[in-house]
Amino acid sequence: MKLAIFDIDGTLTQTNDVDSQCFVQAFANEFKIKEINTNWSTYGHTTDSGIALQIFQHNWGRVPQTTELCQLQQCFVELLHSHYIETPASFIEIAGACVMLKHLAQTKDWAIAIATGGWRASAEMKLQAAGLDITQLPAAFADDSISREDIVKTGVSRAKAFYDQPDFERIVCIGDGIWDVLTAIQLQLPFVGVASDTQKPLLENAGVECIIPDFIDFESFLKALDTASIPNQHKPLQVQNNSLPASYFETLYGTNPDPWKFETSEYENKKYTATIAALPKQRYHYAFEIGGSIGVLTEKLAQRCDSLLSVDVSKIAQKKAIQRCQHLPQVRFEIMCLPEEYPEEMFDLTVVSEVGYYWCWEDLKKAQQCILKHLEPGGHLLLVHWTQYARDYPLNGDQVHDSFFDLTPTHLRHLKGKREEEYRLDVFERVF
Secondary structure (H helix, E strand, O other): OEEEEEOOEOOOEOOHHHHHHHHHHHHHHHHOOOOOOOOHHHOOOOOHHHHHHHHHHHHHOOOOOHHHHHHHHHHHHHHHHHHHHHOHHHHOEOOOHHHHHHHHHHOOOEEEEEEOOOOHHHHHHHHHHOOOOOOOOOEEOOOOOOOHHHHHHHHHHHHHHHOOOOOOOEEEEEEOOHHHHHHHHHHOOOEEEEOOOOHHHHHHHOOOOOEEOOOOOHHHHHHHHHHOOOOOOOHHHHOOOOOOOHHHHHHHHHHOOOOOOOOOOHHHHHHHHHHHHOOOOOOEEEEEEEOOOOOHHHHHHHOOEEEEEEEEOOHHHHHHHHHHOOOOOOEEEEEOOOOOOOOOOOEEEEEEEOOHHHOOHHHHHHHHHHHHHOEEEEEEEEEEEEOOOOOOOOOOHHHHHHHHHOOOOOOEEEEEEEEOOOEEEEEEEEOO
């Protein structure tokens, strides 16, 4: 059996505009937050939960309380309902969606599931208004996670239980947004785009090869399900054009104190060992760590440094780093957003570990100039980054490392490099 897993807004229902309007209005009504960036693709997680958390962090410097999220959701649904009463045409289905779901459910080959970045209450209200009934289908919502990837995984897991399938021979995502494409790439799943007019070129540019305008032609949709491929992962790298903001990281650490499992991951532990082993000198006078996070690598670096400055944009993460390194008097911490800010000191070691891909190209170039300016002649620059594609990030690890090779041999000399299955490590020396 194969699984078709559908998004909702813009995929099954024509509700993108009214959804955004009511979502923004709910923040204004409940919390007096009126200045909201509605370019949803710039948020770390393009889900109702993820966006709400980031808006709270940006405006109030904290994650919302459970009661506040409940208030927001209730107001959101009430606004949607009011709009439906006034303008029911704002809640119509994507042409042919209702009939398509009925026909697809009758096939022997295909199972159906729902995975949406919207909250359950608002999603069900919009579907009901559009005449679509998903109450008998396995589904996952933003109530389940802030991450679209996790929502899709949850939807697949519930579908396996619902259809009594240990696994599906093929899983296809159907969606309309760039974030849907990036989720499919991250999960390595075939993707069918639902788009016409201005949205179609955006999906094409993001690497989607199979795009339908609607579901009127059921046979064509079935063919699309069978022939859809994983989007070309190299094209969407340009979709996220902005450096990730501090609120993105505060949201992550506010919901999970160790979101990348720095403390417990065997992969991270082996990478840290390789990082320390790659240092050309046994001892450094004044080192600089960019993006110290919760301080796991900081603690290890400190053993090789007379003085170490560790900076991060997240107050939540750095608080934990300070606690971890409180027995190390040579370590100093500062909250700093690079490249807009940079220390005045000169360093004989700068470490850029798992942070470069959070910058856009422009900010990466600015950061490089700051690094060069404040790295002593003969000083060392150590880079180590995960090289896989990540939906949230403007760049990948290879792009970051390759850009530093562009600075050789005039400004930097490459001393050594190491490539493992999932990460890359390079060491440079500042040219005199």
